[in-house]
Amino acid sequence: MKTLVLVGGGHAHVEVLRRFAQDRPPGVRVVLISPDAHTPYSGMLPGLLAGHYSREDCHIDLRPLCDRAGAAFAMTRVEGIDLAGRRVRCADGQTHQFDALSLDVGSTPDLRSVPGAAEHAVPVKPVSALLEAWRDMETRCERRPAGRLRLAVVGGGAGGAEVALAMRRRCRREDPGDEPAIAIVTNGLLPGHSERARALVARALAGRRIALMGGRLVVRLSAGEIHCASGERVPADLIVWATGAAAVPWVGQSGLACDDRGFAAVNDSLQSPSHPFVFAAGDVASMTSRPVPKAGVFAVRQGPVLTGKKDRIDRAFMRKYQAGRTPP
Ligand SMILES: Cc1cc2nc3c(=O)[nH]c(=O)nc-3n(C[C@H](O)[C@H](O)[C@H](O)COP(=O)(O)OP(=O)(O)OC[C@H]3O[C@@H](n4cnc5c(N)ncnc54)[C@H](O)[C@@H]3O)c2cc1C
Structure with missing residues (x-):
């Protein structure tokens, strides 16, 4: 039995779990690691602030999703990756061994570059x-x-x-x-x-x-x-x-190939060129052949790529998005 560890309950991993719930991969143990049981759909965040939606409207409960997908849920934060030993180190002191690893931990606005x-x-x-x-x-x-x-x-x-x-x-x-x-x-x-x-x-x-x-x-x-x-x-x-997105430092510190801003470099199949057993999607990933904006719509479309149902984000969507014809 192989172990796939999904780090972060971001938009792409939610889609992966939804697909696993419909069609479980045989011979694979899946573990999702996330510091929160509820993951926000941030396209709805302004509506939550404005008072149009409740908190429940804008959050997905990861636990029932994991149950349906047959995945174990570990509620903690990953703090480092040991690529040679193929394990992740978590804030609760636990380590999780993996055969394949997928990162979808998003990004945060860059608070480090401006003092105060x-x-x-x-x-x-x-x-x-x-x-x-x-x-x-x-x-x-x-x-x-x-x-x-x-x-x-x-x-x-x-x-x-x-x-x-x-x-x-x-x-x-x-x-x-x-x-x-x-x-x-x-x-x-x-x-x-x-x-x-x-x-x-x-x-x-x-x-x-x-x-x-x-x-x-x-x-x-x-x-x-x-x-x-x-x-x-x-x-x-x-x-x-609300400035531009910054990468989480532990991804680059692990020795994984990254772009010059510290986001994990991946090919069109979302696979790391330096460590092919590591995948990354959403804001934390940087597609080397054709960079995509740090936006949830791309993370969602990367879910099927991670599950192998698609070999890349479809080109028609990319063209429409770039022409500004696709709502976010
Ligand atoms: C105000 C605002 C409005 C936006 N509106 C839109 C919009 O309308 N359309 C659009 O396409 N995009 C929008 N975006 C951008 C969008 O939020 C991001 O591009 C999107 O959330 C990225 O998705 P993701 O899957 O990479 O990660 P996220 O959805 O950010 O999820 C990351 C997950 O990883 C978890 N995580 C973080 N660190 C760790 C760790 N160390 N260990 C384990 N888990 C971890 C987090 O808890 C979180 O659940 C908006 C952003 C903002 C700030």
Whole structure:
């Protein structure tokens, strides 16, 4: 009996488990390792912040999924991979031996490159920490006039813009003077998107009284203040960090081949070129032949590739996505 260890209950592994539930692979013991039993579908996160969905609506319970797929579930966090010994080391002190390993642990916004960000900002991921900070913010809104609170999002990508819009929806009051001020501080709105998309989002932000502070390079955070390269300081009671994705350090430290940003290099079959018994999908993976954006839609489509039902993400989808014709 061979052992397949799935690390992370991300979008691709959810799809793998769903397929295993329908068609179990013979002669394989499957183990899923995840620090949480519930994994968020982050495409719905802005809707959760805005109040459109409940927490249950946006989370998938991994335990029944594992039960149906005949997989064991280990609720812990992987902290390192021993590639020579073919085992992963976990935060609870356990190690799990594997014949094949698959990584789908996502990414987090890069808090390391800006001093003070880790201490004074709340990253958009993990979702659980953002929700906790958001609940705290709502309590503060109840305690003092919301109109005196200042919320800021650092990062003007699609995620940052969505989160700012969701915060406005949640804090909307009949009297706009009673709403918190919301700003996006960024060196560029929607980089990588079309001019038309940028114009539409800028209009949506202006229409909802969200200040777009573009052309600002954030260089430091201190308690309640964002410091820009120009010397400008932006005061904020809550700073949400929504900058580009960073890789988890232990993947690169394991000796696995990685790209220059520390994401696991994989071929079209999602297999590591340095260690063919290791696979990676979703944000943690970097496809060497044709890089794809760090987006959940790609992670979902990588599930069938991991199970061997497809040999690559289909080209028609890639073309549509790149042309901006596929909703996220
Ligand atoms: C606000 C916001 C909105 C977004 N909206 C969209 C959208 O509309 N459409 C879209 O396509 N993308 C969207 N994205 C991007 C999307 O969230 C990611 O690209 C997607 O979640 C990546 O999926 P994944 O499978 O790589 O990992 P994830 O879905 O992030 O899952 C990773 C899992 O791994 C687990 N994990 C982490 N570390 C460890 C560890 N050490 N050991 C074990 N398990 C671990 C985590 O608990 C988590 O369950 C959005 C992102 C944000 C921040």
